[in-house]
Structure formats: C-alpha cells, structure tokens
Amino acid sequence: MQAALPTMNSPRAVQQELERVGYFADLGLATAIFLSVSLGKPLLLEGEPGVGKTEAAHALAAITGRELIRLQCYEGLEAAQSLYEWNYPKQLLQMRLGAGETAALSDIYTHDFLLERPLLRALRQAEGAIILIDEIDRADAEFEAFLLEFLGDFQITIPELGTISASVPPIAVLTSNRTRDLHDALKRRCAYHWIDMPDPELELRIIKARAPGLQADAAAALVEAVSRVRSLPLSRQPGISESVEWAMSAMALERSGEDWPTALRLSLGLLVKEQEDLAHVMCEADLLPGSMA
C-alpha cells in the first residue's frame, strides 16, 4: 500500500510546494521525494553534515500536513528505546492490587501498559505520519537489521500482545552523514539520494530567504566568500546551515554597532568550526568581502 500525496503529481510540483514552505530543493531531491512516496519506498538521504537532510524531512511534513516523528539514532539504540517498552511500575502495582487472583496475561499486557516510542507512534498514527530516522549511520548493525524488518512491512509483533500494523503506512525518511557504510540490504530497500553542497545560485536564494534584511550585494558577496572557503583544503567543509548562521550572526553584530567587514570577521567561528581551519581561513586575507553593507 502506498501513501499518496494528492497535491503533488510530479517532481516539479513537489519542488514548488517545498519552496512555498521555505525549503529550496534542486530537481534531484524533489524527484527523490516524489519517487519515494510514489513507489512506497523509504527515502535515504546521504550527504555531508549541514546540507539540509533533516530539514528536508521537516519540509516534507509541512507540505503533506502529516506529523513529523523523529528518532535520533546512536550506538546501542535498541527496540526498547525506539519501538516500545512496558510500563513496569504500573504493571507491578497492578499485580499487587490483584494479588490473590491469578494475574492473567491480558491484565498487565495491554495497551494501557505500553509506552510507545517513536517507531510505534508512527505506526499507530491514524492520519499517517512522517518518521524521520536521523543519523542512522550512528546506530550499529543490529539496529539496522531490526529496522529492515520494520521498514519492510510496517508492522511489528509484540509477543505478549500480537501484531500491530499501520493503517496508513508512514513515510520514512532516513538520514546519514556517511561516517559508516550502511548495509546493502537497507540501501536496496530505500530510494537513495546523495545531497551535494548547493551551487551558488541556490545558496543565494536560501540565504535571502533565511536571512531577510540582508542586502542583495552583501548576500552575493557572502555566498562567493563561502564558495571560496569551500575550495580550501579544510578538515570540515561548511554546510548551508553554517553559511546561514554566519549571515545571521554578522547581521546581529552589525545591528549592535559593528561595521560589516568586522562583523563578518568576528562571526567567522560560526562558519568554520575547527581551530586549524579557522587559522587557515584567516590567513587568506582576500577571502572575506571588503566594505559592503
């Protein structure tokens, strides 16, 4: 069973809808979202940190009107934290209250005693949900295997309770920073898209939208500076979120009285977050825009 997005029947329509909520996607990402929903496959977004993978899921939730349920992955994540857990204190109390009578299975293993974690909540959502499984590369191989089962049928079996399946299958979005190779089995099940750093025109539009009040020529100079910074051999490339933060913090400093070039220089730490990289960028004197306001 596939989810349907009634208002979007082509990748370009998806692109326009995303733009309406303030997320600027290129045609590739819009096609990926469209295909993942139409084919009924989870969407796996990979890319460098800061290119907008998590924001894509938020934007998708905004345009579909579905609730976004987020599961942050980490090493050692288990079913108890991601799927469900029994409410043990409540169960103990119930058993004490009913002491003397044989506690039947149905007494303490019911929905009242079930603590729903993100994945189960996504299944039970009546209007359908978007489940964001963030940074799946931080989880370990056991969790991936468990997730594969979940993403296959969107149904789980709780031993004491039975099988719970989704009335409306959720749309699953997985993100990865590629610090680890994911299992082929998981990748095969998903529609895969690698998000590159945006090209300058797209980045200019994003900065203009996220940092209103920044003048056009200052924004253009900022974007050019960021592309020059990215061409340097840094240990960590700044992403879009970093360039937006740089613009906004420089504007905040300018409002408090600094002139524009100084504001840019002082807030450089929001663009480049490693000490050696910062030193490298500071050496390149002509990198930062001159007096523009």
Place this chain on the structure above:
Amino acid sequence: MSMRAEQHLNGFLDALAHAGLAMSPIRRSDFLRAMTLTDLLSVEDLYWTGRITTVSRVEDIDTYDQIFSVWFKDGKTVLEETVEQTDESESDQPPEMSTSGDAPSVECDDGTGQQASPDELLTNRRLPQTGPDKREICRRIARKAATVLPRQRARRLARSPQHGVLDMRRVVSHLRRSDGEIIDLFYRKRPLRLRRVLMLIDVSGSLKTTSPDALRCAHALMQAAPQMEVFTFGTRLTRVTRTLARGDIDDALQRLSDVIYDFDGGTRIGPSFEAFLGENRLQTLARGALVIVVSDGLERGDISAMQGATERLARLAHRLVWLTPLMGDPAFRPETRGLKAVLGAIDRLGNAATLGALCDEISGLDAQVERRARRGVASRWMRPVPVSGRPDDTKNTGRVL
C-alpha cells in the same frame, strides 16, 4: 512504452549491471515503474529518475554519469518514445532479460599520459617465507594480545548473572508465576569488549627489511583482535585488511604483493595520513581505537602536514603508539624533524626493529602506554644530559636536542 524505448532502457540497465551496480529484478522493475510515474519533461528528469532508483552508493554516481551520457546523449529521441504510451500493467512485472537494443559504441581516447605521476615508482615485490621461529613469535603475539589489548564498555546491555542494571522485562514476566512476589532478580550490564586496533605500516624503501615483519605482526594481531584494520602507506594509502585476513601468514603475504603497489618507493607520510583522515569512513576507524604506526618518520620535504595529521590522529585515537625500527640501536635519539615533531602527540615511542621487538612492544602495551605519559614521551627524549658524560654531574648540563 514502445518496444524500442523499452529495449533501450533495458540495455541501459544491463550496461549499469555490467559496470558493477547491483541490478536486482526488483530494482529494474522500480526503475521502469518510476519511468511511468514521472512526466519526463527533459533529460534532467530522466537522469534523476534513473539515478534515484538505480544508484545506492555515492561511489557509483560517477559510473552512472558516464553510462548515462553514453546511452542518452541524444536524449530527445528516446524521451519521445518513452513518454508516448504509459501502460500501467506492463510495468508491474520485472522485464525479461531480452537482448538489449544496440548499445552505442563507447569510444576510447588515447591516453594523454597526464595520469602518470613522475614521483611514483610502482613495484611489486615477493616477500620472503616465514621461518618456524618467526611463526612461533607470531603465535606468542596472538596469545599475548588477547590479554593486553585495551578494552571499552559496549553500548548494548547483555544478560549478566550477578550485577548491573535490573532487567525489568524479565523480572516482570517472572513475577506472573509468583503472583507478584519478587523472588528472582535478573540483571543486565554492558560487557567489556576489545577496542578496535588500527595499524598503519610504512612500506617505503627505508623500511625495506622491517615491513615484512610488521605485516606478520599485523597478521598475528588480527587473530586476537576481532575488529582490526590494517593499512599500508608509502606514496599512497592501501587498505590490506581483507588480504591479511587469511589463515596462513605466507599465503597472506604473497597476496599482499598484488595489492600493494608502492613497496620500497618513496615516503609521503603526511599526505598518506591526510588521505586517511580526509574520508569520513576511514576516520571512524581511528575513533576510540588503539592506533599503531610502524614507520621511521623520515618524511621528505615539509613535515607540517605530517605533524598536523598525527596530532589529529592522536585526538581521535584512544592511544597512539609509534614504533620505529631505528630504536634497535641503543644509542638512538629521535633527531629527525619528523619524529621530533610528532613526539608531543604520541603515547609511546617503541622499537620495531625485529619481530621479537614488536612482540615485546605488544606485550608491554597495558603497562607502558598510558595517556598521561603523553607529555612524558617528549620530556623523556628531551631530558638534559650532562655535558661531561657523567650522569651525576648536574652542574654542567646541556640539552641533547
């Protein structure tokens, strides 16, 4: 979809499969279904639709681009035929493996010779057989390693007979048998497991006699440490974990000569380390691991890259151990710029002159390698030595280095 267009698309999929992309029947049917679902208004749409359904690794994107440009160079003709009819029923079944349409021929240009680097001399080398005494030392290394390699707590909880965190689920399910009376308690705790070991072995010309022994030591350690990665570097970085993961040491060593191309070449430690740290996935291998570098530190040219990369490696690693064959000489002092530069970052500077020396270093890992000894390594080698040569002459001292 017309027959010709479908044949062309199937041919495209076959070409992708031939180039190494995994093309299961499900993927093929997804590709064809996607073609019917999207309005292919331009070549770009075709490109993205194809890429999202067929490519699942970043490394395959370039291959896909090449094959796409060959098959859809004149995109318009194919596009018109594909968009003509959208027949839903056809697309649900996986296509038969029919003979593909004529593949446009791929023309190869003559090479321009620009790829060849003047600096690299790519050589293969036959490594000598391992004698019985060396095999014995390797066995000793494997035995010792299991006890001395550093450990860390796993993140997952596992059943534990006695102490740890209460396993509530098991407790509650047992309680049903006793009507709510708590009789047995069950526990879970995080077990200790061996940390990952990462070995970086210098195979350049200056370590000609030592690199085979270092590789033997790596092979022995692999038997003991479940998660071990071995890389060699000289003028380039090569991952040899798979090749070394064979049972017999000589078999593994023979296969190494097929994989390592910069044996006995020049030394470029800085660029090799930077290549290692540049990739996210390789960087994760070093995080929290025991990193052993076997190299003499004789770097050609500028050492700032080597120093920076070693410091980064030290910050990522649990412990960083540097073993150099030059320490076989008792009068050794780290005098090269390279070694002096990295002294402040490493946890131990040890001896890699012979296989026996490597064995002793491994055995002494837990005793001698402590993080707070980091400053001790540098200060130990920089200790002032009395000028007159008598150790008790504290007045006339001069710095050694």
